[in-house]
């Protein structure tokens with residue numbers, strides 16, 4: 478599998494959002510985009526034995542497991558578990574603003590310790606055959622990205638890392654919530670573009686604030702190797718993912734969200750049979766018809782009904798009937 482090619486467009490790792498149900502849906506919308514799991518800490522896997530966190534469906538590939546942690550030995554063991562579970566790539570989180578006391582040291586604070594990150598990457602690479610990649614910021618707190626980022630990337634290249642995703646803003650570790658840290662520190666796309674020119678051998682994906690495929694295409698045309706999209710792909714998956722195969726990958730045709738809904742029904746049935754709840758899946762489907770007439774009714778029926786006893790695929794079909802066919806929208 479040429480995973481670098483799939484990384485031309487990826488859906489960012491998002492805690493509580495990009496779980497296995499979400500990824501199953503996203504894969505129906507794009508056969509090509511690289512998908513990321515939510516972050517799983519190496520401690521949860523190795524010390525907590527929480528191997529169920531690795532469960533995923535065979536249809537999700539290509540899919541990358543994102544790990545959080547900073548202990549090379551533990552991360553190597555976690556990476557091994559991930560590769561054995563079938564993940565196509567292991568990604569190290571150097572981007573999440575995190576609480577270092579409670580959760581151990583992981584995420585963006587590691588931008589201050591590129592040597593330790595390099596040790597982690599090398600240990601993980603020794604443990605697995607699949608690619609080990611890094612998702613980072615351009616710096617943290619009062620670091621100067623102009624010097625910190627090139628230094629960081631050089632350490633990653635020296636450690637043998639061949640692909641990185643860069644969230645093009647700093648994380649301010651004091652005073653901002655994780656949510657604010659995704660919006661308030663300013664984006665510096667130009668720095669990321671310059672990093673690509675400085676390190677042409679490194680596969681670089683830009684992340685942060687990308688809201689359309691046209692914008693993503695602009696970055697690819699400007700020389701970047703990939704674009705990673707988070708919130709927009711989650712909230713408006715049809716706009717980003719349904720057209721991704723033909724537009725970004727030059728293959729296949731647009732997928733149709735109604736069709737994806739129908740393809741979700743056996744998956745939903747299976748989940749319910751195993752004792753799962755409808756809402757665990759439909760929460761990720763709410764944005765499927767964003768901007769279409771009937772989208773509000775679709776959301777309302779699913780969000781109000783999914784938690785009621787006995788709710789199943791027929792609720793999803795009832796909600797779907799509220800959505801106007803695409804051609805009506807075009808005529809309007």
Ligand SMILES: Cc1cc2nc3c(=O)[nH]c(=O)nc-3n(C[C@H](O)[C@H](O)[C@H](O)COP(=O)(O)O)c2cc1C
Pocket residue numbers: 489490491492493494515516543570571572573612644659684685686687705706707708709
């Ligand atoms: C709900 C939520 C959870 C997130 N969880 C993670 C995570 O587990 N690991 C990570 O590296 N980034 C995480 N992020 C950050 C995203 O991966 C991405 O870097 C960020 O949202 C900026 O991209 P966007 O503007 O396209 O959303 C999360 C973002 C959101 C909105």
